[in-house]
Amino acid sequence: MDLVIENGRIVTTGGVFDASIGIKEGRIEQIGGAPAGRRHIDARGRLILPGGIDVHTHLDAPSEVGSTADDFYSGTLAAAFGGTTTIVDFCAQAKGQSLSEALSGWHGKAGDKAVIDYGFHIIITDPTEAVLEELKTLPDRGITSFKLFMAYKGSQMVDDLTLLKTFETAAASGAIVMIHAENGDAVLHLQRKLLADGKTEPFSHALSRPPMTEAEATARALMLAEIADAPIYIVHVTCEEAVREVARARKRRAGVFAETCTHYLYLTAEDLRKPGFEGAKHVLSPALRQMSDHKVLWRALTNSDLQVVSSDHASWLFEGQKTVGRHDFTQIPNGGPGIEERMTMVYQGVVQGEIGLERFVEICSTNPARIFGLTTKGHLAPGYDADVVIWDPDADRKLVQSDLHHRSDYTHYDGREIKGNADIVISRGEVIVENNAFTGAKGRGQFIARKKASKLL
Ligand SMILES: [Zn+2]
Incomplete structure (x- = not known):
């Protein structure tokens, strides 16, 4: 040996x-x-x-306020120190770009930097007919998961027809569709009302994205996937209302999966009220919820209504990136770090008696590997x-x-x-x-x- x-x-x-x-x-x-x-x-x-597997990371991800602080070197290094040995990162298609162009960009970001193994999901932001056609070829190139957003109207949000077509393509080509489930129209409407009322501070982020915006989109996505008979994975489930929809869909059919993220197990909307604009550090989408939701999420992780905990690592800097939204909460980049903290923080659930050791390993490593086709990990x-x-x-x-x-x-x-x-x-x-x-x-x-x-x- x-x-x-x-x-x-x-x-x-x-x-x-x-x-x-x-x-x-x-x-x-x-x-x-x-x-x-x-x-x-x-x-x-x-x-x-078994080494941790984090299937929800955003390394070197571009945005209007610049790229996330972590590239594939610092991001995977942090992952390794936290006990994570594989990530699946989100490769985001830019508007007008083919999926091949997007993927070669991401291979370029990771190739000479990553210190642990990695795969990519593809985020579809520009679903032209040509792009949906190209999508069929991705599973043969090792990209077996496609992500769509039902939120962020005007940028990444797609309509129901695109959801349905993508589910059909995934079902036919052997891929799974990952869904960011929030009702983008409702969120935009609530954001505008809050801003018009002068409610510009970080806490308004939570008011603009109440649990029902998440639960409605979750239910809709689950049913559209059912129409297409396609597998589906709901990313970052935060609350009782959405867990209930996932649990109902899992009773109806196979191929329904969902994760929560570390921060939804520990933080609440009250964290958005931190003084000195520091609440902006915790502006995440969907928004942070109530203490009572923590219990619901732990229980769902225990009984398999939820199968995975991911980090959703999106390491915006507080100084210079989060602060862009100082006078308008809708300008605060959504997301926060957590790639290194994930295993440790989920392990606190073992310490506190929320989950057993076997379940800890299952939700942090075994299940993400099984769901996402990492068959040797x-x-x-x-x-x-x-x-x-x-x-x-x-x-x-x-x-x-x-x-x-x-x-x-x-x-x-x-x-x-x-x-x-x-x-x-x-x-x-x-x-x-x-x-x-x-x-x-x-x-x-x-x-x-x-x-x-x-x-x-
Ligand atoms: Zn994310």
């Missing part, structure tokens, strides 16, 4: 058990027994997890990629901005006392984080051509 991890406690969706792991040529060769290897890691007292068994995290379950620490590796100038969770730490992070058999230092090379990450979603449903 090239590497042997011994004396640790392995956590998979199938159970928790003590065994050694033998790794050879980047893959898991053996679990159990007493393999001999060139290097042995003693994982006594620690958990051995997300599990610890012979033949899988040796993407492994050696996790100290007892580490007590304080989560602070200055310890993080992203380039954002804040974290949603600054100052929180937390438990658990990704001590050693291994990607395809190579130790890339150890002793709180990065030991890999820039650009070592590989593009993963994902398998078609339909085979997994």
